[in-house]
Amino acid sequence: MTTLRYLTAGESHGRQLTAILEGCPAGLALDAAAIDADLVRRQLGYGRGARQQIEKDRVMILAGIRYGRTTGAPIALAIENRDAANWADTMAVEVTSRRVAPVCVPRPGHADLPGAQLYGADDLRDVIERASARETAARVACGAVARRLLGLLGCAVRSHVVAIGGVTAGVAASPAGLEAVDGDPLRCLDAAASEEMRSAIAAAGQEGDTLGGVFEVVAFGFPPGVGSYVQADRRLGARLAGALLGIPAIKGVEIGLGFAAAGLPGSRVHDEIVWSAATGYGRTANNAGGVEGGISTGLPIVVRAAMKPIATLMSPLRSVHLDSHEAVEAHVERSDVCAVPAAAVVGEAVVALCLAAAALERFGGETADEFAGAAAAFGDRLRRS
């Protein structure tokens, strides 16, 4: 079975992030600019910390692409950490006499304490460096490749911010709106709500506090018939939820109407089925969010993710020193006040990777043409049914 899988490596202040993406068919047109465009989008958003001014993320393509096309070989990607130059002693690979003082006070809400317990770390720096969401830049790079693959099927994956700190946007997603949403500082479709969100972030920042929120990812043009109900791990909804919950700080996922469906009668939830000679089967709504029975319906895939507030507070919460067990304030380091717009771009990447993998499993193809051809042939079969 052809599938798409990836692994990443790299610390937040190490030399670079590295990703290997395996299973991409040969013959897909790809260059660094296509990947960089998404890396830049991940760095945007009002409420980010000073790190984003230091990093200017650009990908280095190290393997798997020749003369602008994938070869079928694993694709190796790297993103340099420009800030690493300032962290040489902290992140030295070799034993050094210039070792810096360990971090010994875990932040509530971060990976610090459970990570130290798991790996037996006496310096929380070992945990912080890999648990940091800096790693998501590598996922975004892989996601940009998946986005190209989905483009062969006529599928585009977009996102927008739906809520931040209790302020909710009142504008529904449309393809045109989502095309332009990067122009808004919070990647929000509702200009008035965006302004309120900015005020809320500014106020939280002044208090030394942080905010979370909700983003939505929409995949337009994803073909029907991908995923399955026959085993739990083949359900497309389960795979999408797993991909989104794999993003640091994501604590809830909804598909389509999601939690709201639980409070409504079936007559107001399920998308009625219609048929016409010209277009075949259709639906009167898309409350299912493009997935029924674990299978894509051909309508837009609509998923929402809830992000908790950032764990690093400039007015720190109570914690305990790892050595003395004394009650002290949690560790503080440079941090975002709110990263929901960036998390939405990461959401696009993991959704694109998930959908591309499921589509490759469904349609197969060692070359881009075989993959696109098999998907088109299935589309023809459905139109005739």
Ligand SMILES: Cc1cc2nc3c(=O)[nH]c(=O)nc-3n(C[C@H](O)[C@H](O)[C@H](O)COP(=O)(O)O)c2cc1C
């Ligand atoms: C794009 C993005 C940026 C983030 N930036 C920060 C940050 O600056 N400071 C911080 O403490 N947590 C940040 N986080 C969240 C932490 O990475 C996350 O809370 C931590 O890894 C613990 O994992 P958990 O929240 O899933 O339990 C960010 C998350 C994302 C997706």
